[in-house]
Amino acid sequence: QQQVKQSPQSLIVQKGGISIINCAYENTAFDYFPWYQQFPGKGPALLIAIRPDVSEKKEGRFTISFNKSAKQFSLHIMDSQPGDSATYFCAATTETSGSRLTFGEGTQLTVNP
Amino acid sequence: NAGVMQNPRHLVRRRGQEARLRCSPMKGHSHVYWYRQLPEEGLKFMVYLQKENIIDESGMPKERFSAEFPKEGPSILRIQQVVRGDSAAYFCASSPQPLSEQFFGPGTRLTVL
Numbered sequence: 001q002q003q004v005k006q007s008p009q010s011l012i013v014q015k016g017g018i019s020i021i022n023c024a025y026e027n028t029a030f031d032y033f034p035w036y037q038q039f040p041g042k043g044p045a046l047l048i049a050i051r052p053d054v055s056e057k058k059e060g061r062f063t064i065s066f067n068k069s070a071k072q073f074s075l076h077i078m079d080s081q082p083g084d085s086a087t088y089f090c091a092a093t094t095e096t097s098g099s100r101l102t103f104g105e106g107t108q109l110t111v112n113p
Numbered sequence: 114n115a116g117v118m119q120n121p122r123h124l125v126r127r128r129g130q131e132a133r134l135r136c137s138p139m140k141g142h143s144h145v146y147w148y149r150q151l152p153e154e155g156l157k158f159m160v161y162l163q164k165e166n167i168i169d170e171s172g173m174p175k176e177r178f179s180a181e182f183p184k185e186g187p188s189i190l191r192i193q194q195v196v197r198g199d200s201a202a203y204f205c206a207s208s209p210q211p212l213s214e215q216f217f218g219p220g221t222r223l224t225v226l
Contacts, residue, residue, distance in 0.1 A: 089155055089156065101215065
């Protein structure tokens with residue numbers, strides 16, 4: 001029940017295209033959903049996050065869409081750039097877990113020039 | 114303001130030896146989290162600590178692993194009698210308070226020969 005399922009495992013898009021990564025969860029107590037970006041040899045860095053009281057959040061080229069009834073959320077990267085090539089992790093946590101993050105398995109994104 | 118610091122960045126140990134991983138949180142952060150990332154997998158929560166207290170160790174293996182966050186100095190993750198399966202990247206994150214953004218360090222990559 002604590003799992004977060006992420007897909008696809010890997011994704012290749014052309015420069016300028018839209019990258020879409022999906023996550024699904026089971027624990028309805030999750031109330032904070034961040035996305036992290038990780039470059040090789042580096043630690044994850046927070047990209048964007050959403051709470052379940054909104055259905056969409058946009059920051060620049062990055063948008064989170066949230067579907068509470070389906071228990072799914074997704075990351076959209078518009079106008080994808082080669083510099084976006086990285087591994088992306090969705091995560092979730094609950095207030096009662098004390099901020100313990102449950103991560104998805106990760107998506108390796110490659111943006112071709 | 115320096116970010117989360119971890120050392121060493123790379124650590125090689127032989128089976129049966131001890132590994133000590135250090136994490137200095139960001140200035141002003143009193144909450145520390147340790148996560149483990151196995152090859153080709155997502156990050157898994159291990160332990161959550163505040164100064165001098167272990168708040169949640171539900172992700173820690175029952176044997177050989179321990180963590181501390183003393184009043185003075187860095188947080189330490191200690192692995193006794195390492196085995197090859199302990200080879201992974203260990204990430205530390207810190208936050209100023211619960212349920213706020215976690216800032217990750219660059220990780221320590223442990224290799225057990």
